[in-house]
Amino acid sequence: MSNQKKRNFQIEAFKHRVVVDPKYAEKTWKILEHAIHEIYNHNASGLSFEELYRNAYNMVLHKFGEKLYSGLVSTMTLHLKEISKSIEAAQGGSFLEELNRKWNDHNKALQMIRDILMYMDRTYIPSTHKTPVHELGLNLWRDNIVRSNKIQTRLLNTLLELVHRERTGEVINRGLMRNIIKMLMDLGPSVYQEDFEKPFLEVSAEFYKVESQKFIECCDCGEYLKKAERRLNEEMERVTHYLDAKSEAKITNVVEKEMIANHMPRLVHMDNSGLVNMLLDDKYEDLGRMYNLFRRVPSGLLTIREVMTSHLRETGKQLVTDPERLKDPVEFVQRLLDEKDKYDNIISSAFNNDKTFQNALNSSFEYFINLNPRSPEFISLFVDDKLRKGLKGVSEEDVETILDKVMMLFRYLQEKDVFEKYYKQHLAKRLLSGKTVSDDAERSLIVKLKTECGYQFTSKLEGMFTDMKTSQDTMHGFYASHPELGDSRTLVVQVLTTGSWPTQPSVTCNLPAEMSALCEKFRSYYLGTHTGRRLSWQTNMGSADIKATFGKGQKHELNVSTYQMCVLMLFNNADRLSYREIEQATEIPASDLKRCLQSLACVRGKNVLRKEPMSKDIGEDDAFFVNDKFTSKFYKVKIGTVVAQKESEPEKQETRQRVEEDRKPQIEAAIVRIMKSRRVLDHNNIIAEVTKQLQSRFLANPTEIKKRIESLIERDFLERDNVDRKLYRYLA
């Protein structure tokens, strides 16, 4: 005091640094502190922003930044403690609402405080590495409110309780929930994760563990999956409504693990409703759901695929090995096609056209189709049936689909050359008997085979078509050069190129005199127009239409095979003929003749001959008469030949042998091709390469390949290495 008085009277040299009023800082701070109070009390309208800003600026300018900052911290803390009390006091449901309201207040206040203290925020805080005002406000809120003793657990429990209530079907205030969760996220990802997300996931895992156990005890598989799907969708919806988007993967993981991954085997194998039952009953919806849910968990799809594959192989194996089923080849193939269609549908409508499932389906079919060695024959028979009669009145597109499906089965075959063999036989029969329904369909199938297996595979088949076409022209030319024969074409000849057609034992029978005269005319015409050719007759493959008059004058036109014609023509000159007489006169091979007579005499409704004694089988001592009492309501009568459509056992053996025989040159050619390019190769590699080269046609047998190698060595195409006996060398 005295000092100050003294100064009033004494003029001192100006040697001190000018200091502002020592109380200046205190006074200024009081103004600012008051303003902060007013802001928190919603009473800011009377405050002058410019004055407050200037005061805060001046405090920093005059080096009172530290005071300003610590004052801010303590004032804000004080307010937050009060806020914390009022939130604690909120009862029951109003707890979250109060928290939310206060949070909004705090945010607004924080913004205004930061406006006033902007200069400090820009200059003092960075240079002293302190926490910026906004972040400071959030941190204080976190420490004084969200993580205070009396709020932290209550907040967490309230939030978890609300989620639980929503899961059990109650409606909760999602808006409020979203605001509170948003607050936790604003306070930093670690606050959201530690104070909410982690416990939330734990509680959810427990919840779904219990619930899935309950469901699996009382629901069937389809129902269970429906519930799991709904829960999953609910959780995803919850995330979009009020959780952090990053939580979605975490919570769906929990549901997937608890509801699906932990129960996968039990669901798949559930009695009466598991995967196999769904497949059997074509439950697309359930299958689709299972696919979509299982896809989310590791090895989920693998589980489905394995069960499907083993089921498919099991049923497929039954299908192809069941002796009952083998009786009707068309039915057999139709069943395969139906099975394929069924699974194609399942995969496309329920399994999202998943490639891995398609592969599993294909490999399963390949597995069981080849279990039955007769599959190639049956498939060819199926085609034969379709092309003979099955395609009448079917539109072109439908024909294509059927053919495409057949090609699908064809692809599964390992012995494609066997199929080729049969197909050739069947095609020959179709062409020669004129039974083929649609030329277009025939050609279309050949084009498909060509794209699948290459030119070599189909060149002979195409040759057969060419022969048919050429024969027509030839016949035309023949009748044009023999006008004396008139318009009625008594003889129609098809000239078949040897080699293109299935080889047939060339057994000629004695034709009736009328016919052989005509045949001789044709022979001289043909050889006259084509020099250097040989023509031999395949009487076993022809057919004839003959007119017959029976006892009471009934007239009929009989459609018969060439053999049958020869037999019937004999009766023009005799009433009774014994088997031996017929055999002698016609020279038809015994087995064919028996079959031929059987069809003429033993088939009800078509028995134009009568046999003594009456029996089903033809004996060598039987005698035959014209059946005068033959009647039929049709004028035209088609006498079929009793033929086994399927091959008989010896025929089968024969075909098989022929196939094996045909394979030998192919294997040899492959070996030579490979050795020519490699020069030296060891045994195992040759086997592998040959198998690979030939697999589009058949599965080469290693022992057979070995035999072929031996044979090639004998013929000096290859030699064994002197040192390493496993090595072969190519001898050019």
Added chain:
Amino acid sequence: MGIQKDRIKFNVGGRIFETTATTLANAGRNSFFGAFFDENWDLNSQFFSNSNESFFIDRNADCFSILLDLLRTGDLNIPPNIPERLLYREASFYGLLDHVRSAKWGPFDGNRLRLDQSVTGQAPGDGTAIRAGPDGGCCVAHGSMVHVYDWMLEEHPPINLDYQRVNDIGWVDSDNVVISVCERLGSRDGGMGLFNASTGELRFKFQVSHENQVKSYTAGALSFSSDYKIFSSCKGRSNEYGVGVWDQVTGKQIDFFYESPGWSLGDADKLQWLNGSNCLLVATLFPRKDNCYISLLDFREKNMVWSWSDIGAPLTVDEKRVRDAIAMEESNSICVVNEYEDLGFIDLRISGGSVRWSSRSRLMKGNMPEEPCYPKLALHEGQLFSSMNDSISVFCGPDWVLTSRLRRSYGGSICDFSIGGDRLFALHSEENVFDIWECPPSPII
């Protein structure tokens, strides 16, 4: 009504200004005016309801008018009677410093540079190095001291590391500088330190350790890579010789390229990190060594992928010796300069090639200044800069045509220069002065 709704009147230190809220919105939310207009403050209603009311601000009116113009036009025009420091202070009050800085000078172009001002310091002796900071400031090393200036050329507390002689300095970011100094024999002093540019406090000291033992060392030339590494040439007394690598974030030593003492790496004059090839250029030049060595180090495989030296090259009459080198990744070459400011080029694609000296030689023999400075090179956005005596030449184009020359009459030879923050700083060896060159803002039309 005819009266614009957003018209607003200010009374600044007694002078009335009238403007619009739209103009003031250019200041951005994070400024005095941004906060002022925020609805929290509920002032709009008071104002716009009564358009005759003016709002009082207790600040300098002259500066307010300059800043208001800045907000209106984006142009900064400081009348000669207003000290820049005063304007900066006012801009800082309103939170408009960033506006002022970005309006003060234009984008960098070596051919448009104008001398902004010269700053004279108190440090004795020759300058060692000058380095431009990323936002327009710089730091200058003299002897054992480093003086730091911000973009307003306000000087901040000077920096030293144990008062040891400074070899190089560099900016890690706009807040931090690294300085490398000599070691003091028999102590742990010296090496490399990271400092806060505005307060001058030491924040971190980089260490070299060998077999888990911390070694003392002399740090030489510095370079920084974009993946947050610091490189420095190092000379320790027990085998720590070569180039050290540290992580900028953790400060830990993460690598060391050892070489036998007495070779060239640890004495390097210049390090340059090459982003494209992931290599470090190390140049050790005459007269620090009797010969010049330039090499590229690949730290991933710890080998020298390219090297060049003038050992064995025939000394010509005019004795062209490489005094500085800089790698130019675009043209796969290294540009070098000799004491006559001849530019030369070495092909980076051939190891062991020779220097192809540019024929456009500017022979200055005979009129050398009394205290010559060795030439320095810098490359900035396709322009090549070379300092020689008291001037800096600018070269452009694929053939490096001389396009501009920066020269000022006093201060003597330029011993170092640096480009950064759209400014060029040139440090003169006499008078302890450095010049700031910058481009004027874009033309009005």
